[in-house]
Amino acid sequence: MAKLSSELNKKGGILVISGPSGVGKSTLVGRLRERFPGIEFSISCTTRPPRGTEKHGVEYYFLSAEEFEQRRVNGEFLEYAGVFAKRYGTLKSEVFGRIERGVDCILDIDVQGAMQIKEKCAADPELAAVTDFIFIGPPSLTELERRLRDRKTDAEEQILLRLETAKKELSFFPEYDYLIINDDLEKAAAELICLVSSLSLRVGRYDRGIFDR
Numbered sequence: 001m002a003k004l005s006s007e008l009n010k011k012g013g014i015l016v017i018s019g020p021s022g023v024g025k026s027t028l029v030g031r032l033r034e035r036f037p038g039i040e041f042s043i044s045c046t047t048r049p050p051r052g053t054e055k056h057g058v059e060y061y062f063l064s065a066e067e068f069e070q071r072r073v074n075g076e077f078l079e080y081a082g083v084f085a086k087r088y089g090t091l092k093s094e095v096f097g098r099i100e101r102g103v104d105c106i107l108d109i110d111v112q113g114a115m116q117i118k119e120k121c122a123a124d125p126e127l128a129a130v131t132d133f134i135f136i137g138p139p140s141l142t143e144l145e146r147r148l149r150d151r152k153t154d155a156e157e158q159i160l161l162r163l164e165t166a167k168k169e170l171s172f173f174p175e176y177d178y179l180i181i182n183d184d185l186e187k188a189a190a191e192l193i194c195l196v197s198s199l200s201l202r203v204g205r206y207d208r209g210i211f212d213r
């Protein structure tokens with residue numbers, strides 16, 4: 001009897017999503033997950049302290065600098081980077097199990113981490129076959145500055161640091177596979193949903209023997 005497509009032994013995808021602070025990345029990823037509740041989020045490790053209502057194991061695994069370093073030395077990270085003077089890293093255990101079970105996994109990481117994964121993909125065709133790099137950009141730097149100031153959460157010094165970092169990050173967009181410009185939230189959310197549903201059709205996600213039955 002023919003197998004259902006859900007039994008096709010299809011791999012999940014690694015969706016690497018980057019974009020500067022203030023670009024609306026979290027809102028867009030939230031929209032994506034509303035549309036596809038099956039997509040899961042890789043929970044990163046960080047040495048920064050929790051903000052507001054953030055909980056260990058929900059938004060991040062909050063680690064001490066020593067714990068982070070130990071995990072790094074143990075080779076537990078797929079990538080790691082320093083962002084705003086703190087360390088952030090993606091655990092291999094957050095990603096690979098999901099991919100093998102056919103579950104798509106979102107990695108909301110900065111450009112340094114994304115470039116490390118890109119290098120790994122260059123050396124590992126199996127990883128490359130399931131990994132896509134998506135960059136979320138603002139309509140312009142001026143608009144990004146306006147949004148950062150409108151949030152009224154950061155001090156002037158923080159805003160300037162975020163803008164400086166954003167400029168550097170924006171220069172990396174050509175290294176990614178896809179660019180979504182968040183000018184109009186509804187349009188950008190629709191583009192992201194359409195992109196992710198198309199990416200699930202990449203041949204690299206399918207088992208080579210799917211027709212042998």
Ligand code: 5GP
Pocket residue numbers: 018019020021044045048079080081083088089090108109110111112113114
């Ligand atoms: P926040 O501290 O505001 O939650 O995140 C700051 C930045 O760190 C964001 O740009 C976010 O994408 C990035 N980030 C979060 N987790 C990771 C991670 O595991 N690896 C890397 N390289 N960046 C991360």
